[in-house]
Amino acid sequence: MPKxxxxxxxxxxxxxxxxxxxxxxxxxxxxxxxxxxxxLLNHTGRKSGRLRQAVLEIxxxxxxxxxxxxxxxxxxxxxxxxxxxxxxxVTIQVRSRHLNAVAGWLLPDEAGEEILNYARRFPxxxxxxxxxxxxxxxxxxxxxxxxxxxxxxxxFAVLPCPNE
Numbered sequence: 001m002p003k004x005x006x007x008x009x010x011x012x013x014x015x016x017x018x019x020x021x022x023x024x025x026x027x028x029x030x031x032x033x034x035x036x037x038x039x040l041l042n043h044t045g046r047k048s049g050r051l052r053q054a055v056l057e058i059x060x061x062x063x064x065x066x067x068x069x070x071x072x073x074x075x076x077x078x079x080x081x082x083x084x085x086x087x088x089x090v091t092i093q094v095r096s097r098h099l100n101a102v103a104g105w106l107l108p109d110e111a112g113e114e115i116l117n118y119a120r121r122f123p124x125x126x127x128x129x130x131x132x133x134x135x136x137x138x139x140x141x142x143x144x145x146x147x148x149x150x151x152x153x154x155x156f157a158v159l160p161c162p163n164e
Contacts, residue, residue: 008134015058022055032095040093046086053082059118066158071151101156112148119144
């Protein structure tokens with residue numbers, strides 16, 4: 001079972017500025033530098049109703065369904081996560097693709113499988129990211145699957161273009 005080693009809160013101050021830096025890459029049309037591993041999420045603030053943005057790591061892309069999978073790294077407390085729960089219609093940008101999409105959520109067991117598959121592809125990075133989020137894993141499949149109960153996995157299903 002993943003062990004909680006620290007209470008982590010959403011970044012503030014200078015660390016928040018550093019976390020937000022990739023948003024500026026997209027704003028100045030340099031998002032392509034981040035490759036196809038990240039997406040820019042444009043979503044509606046649940047309280048303000050204003051446009052909000054976040055850059056998220058893509059853990060998997062399913063080409064057949066044109067669906068992107070991401071993890072809410074700060075858990076259900078993530079502002080973007082709570083915002084898309086309220087208003088699931090979003091736009092995303094991956095490299096130079098600007099897309100309309102709808103957010104969905106995997107069940108914890110499905111989320112655990114996605115996290116496990118990501119951990120198999122990127123073991124050191126996964127351990128690092130889990131530690132940044134305040135947890136430690138022992139590297140077993142069961143431990144990675146259990147993360148699906150801690151960190152929600154969100155899907156962004158691309159909507160068909162009206163001209164297609």
